[in-house]
Amino acid sequence: MTWHLPLVPAGEPGADLTAGQDGATIRRTVLPGGVRVLTEQMPGLRSATVGAWVGVGSRDESDGHFGSTHFLEHLLFKGTRRRSALDIAEAFDAVGGDANAATGKEHTCYYARVLDTDLPMAVDVIGDMVTSARLDGDELETERGVILEELAMSDDDPGDVVHEEFSAAVLGAHPLGRPIGGTPDTIRAVPRDAVWEHYRWHYRPETLVVAAAGGVDHDALVGQVTDALTGGGWDLDAGALPRDRRSDAPESAGVPAEGVALTVRRQVEQANVIVGSTGLAATDDRRFALSVLNAVLGGGMSSRLFQEIRERRGLAYTTYSFASGHGGLGTFGLYAGCSPAKVDQVTDLLVAELERLAADGITDAELERSIGQLSGGLVLGLEDSGSRMSRLGKAELVYGELLSVAESLERVRAVTADDVRELAVDLASRPRSVVRVGPFGD
């Protein structure tokens, strides 16, 4: 099936949608106030993963709120009107559940993987966090220190640094170019009021998607979600449109017209380098061709980068290409970690492989192999409840459609060598940035 997820008129409950694949049953309900609930029941599974996806990320922050989305993610675990931080921690630990959260550029997800019998508890606690966080001032000050340590840890990881700096170099002043977690300066500066405003403004029925997969019953889950949110004081009957972020600001506002060459000095042994440019928006039709391009160029042990840079020349332990797509905009890059003395040679090799792809395209054998690779990976990647839960959440928030596995396979198999070549020509012609982190002079 393909669902082009319908936007639901204000005040009208969404029609339930049901579909099946691979023995699993997928259902979707939209509550009148705009909350969307999606489930995928996987036969035989004794566990389930549930995630509350809030459609807000670092791109939605305004000046004075930078870092608020991630700060808020931490603070939701620090206590609600009904629960202390310890209560929340104990609830999940007592049943051996994995509970965590992740902040992205366009969404924030609170999730837990638990035995199916513990799912009502997980929904209750997460619903409480989403609706009723206290954002206590003392807890907030303590957590500020924790977040500064998290940023310091990330800053000590040269791989993290090169990716963050690459994103900033390519996207410039565009809101997607900002670091997700803010900077030490913005985290030190952000006042409680700003975080509170951010919470009240963005955490509301029309931005919330609850997705669950595994041993889950749809109707029961809809009931549990309704109870948890209503219990937290949310009015689920207030008519509102689910927010569609695909209509966000024009894609190129703030994106630099020229590539950037940036060197970040760190006293480390390895140089980390990324060469790249803007890429494709998440919903771009060419994203399937991009998957093939990425697989051939730097997506596995048989890829060109791995073979050329690691296998034939022994210059790197890690080298790959990557693409990251958001609403209206994306990035695309080639990475390697190598000896500082070899960084120019490795940078040249990365560039040469990108340009060779644009000049000569890919072989039929590479096309066939990459399609096999993507198809196998797609099926293997959907065996656990966590990845199925994520697929539901992203279908709703990022893609606006849910493709069945069969349809995804079909789109991958429809990619031609010409599609890949054309895309490579496009990507290779864009303003190109080079970001290096390592023991270099300034």
Add this chain to the structure above:
Amino acid sequence: MTWHLPLVPAGEPGADLTAGQDGATIRRTVLPGGVRVLTEQMPGLRSATVGAWVGVGSRDESDGHFGSTHFLEHLLFKGTRRRSALDIAEAFDAVGGDANAATGKEHTCYYARVLDTDLPMAVDVIGDMVTSARLDGDELETERGVILEELAMSDDDPGDVVHEEFSAAVLGAHPLGRPIGGTPDTIRAVPRDAVWEHYRWHYRPETLVVAAAGGVDHDALVGQVTDALTGGGWDLDAGALPRDRRSDAPESAGVPAEGVALTVRRQVEQANVIVGSTGLAATDDRRFALSVLNAVLGGGMSSRLFQEIRERRGLAYTTYSFASGHGGLGTFGLYAGCSPAKVDQVTDLLVAELERLAADGITDAELERSIGQLSGGLVLGLEDSGSRMSRLGKAELVYGELLSVAESLERVRAVTADDVRELAVDLASRPRSVVRVGPFGD
């Protein structure tokens, strides 16, 4: 069921053992030459993970061979008598499989996760690698560069460094104290002959365990394994005892009698600190009490370290306790990453929590919660074929017995608060080391 895995007399095939749990069927066959094959068939799974576990790790290296086990792990992917490195990479990539390998202190595992229909291919390729690697001289020289980059990457990760230095500090001159991957100096020095010797000496039927879980048929797999190994020239009828590494050298030889205080200087933002000592051997009967102790002390969001150091004081983003058990010997430690200015305070807090545990033990509520946590985690941790495959491999090589999930749960539930207290007293009384990595003077 509990299997105390029988050692098989030379020249006699092992009796097939069969058992079931959770709808899964576990079977074990010992081939006459000592190769052990274990499978766990998980109903409904379309994929399978297969691993070839070779019972050799860094602890088995002698002078002049340091780093050979890990070097060898890399070289098995670089070509066999029948396959080039590219052939091996393409075989797995073409089906979207995840193929990789891991070297430990006591074993080396080559594994792949593939669709069940691709399992015969995976067994054939891995069997070829285990029996017939060429260790080509030119490929070896190229790979030396790759491994040096891998070591440099690890050396740039302060978390990796503090764990490696802690292990070396506590275990000293004991073979388990050495870094798994060797050092840049040993990797630069090791000649092909030494790696070849290491390969010929350790890769043999009596050290090999093949474990598979998921959509796997035991008899078919035994046939595939036999074909692959025989095809690689191994004589599977030569009678030999499976090697039992639990009879290795006396546990304490080379272990320092005193704790060590070590500071490693790195120009990073965060200090990484570990406080700890020797722990328990992998097969120690008190390992279930250790699991409870570890859960209460530093095993989750509700644990004492997380609550005290992160939640109440905001001093760290990451803090936990850990235990690692090997044949005859183990380590036990408490970790935190914090601001360099607070490292003394945080070290004192780590020590204080360990000593409080020894002085006052744990509460009934903590005992109950940690048992729930371990029980839930045990069940949740066994839903994928990879973790079941690992469980089989480790049962055979590390524990010498395979406990059913029910039996494991029973042993966890049998732990008392007194058991935990006694163990805490023991651990807290051992020579204690403190290792810090960060921007400190020497």
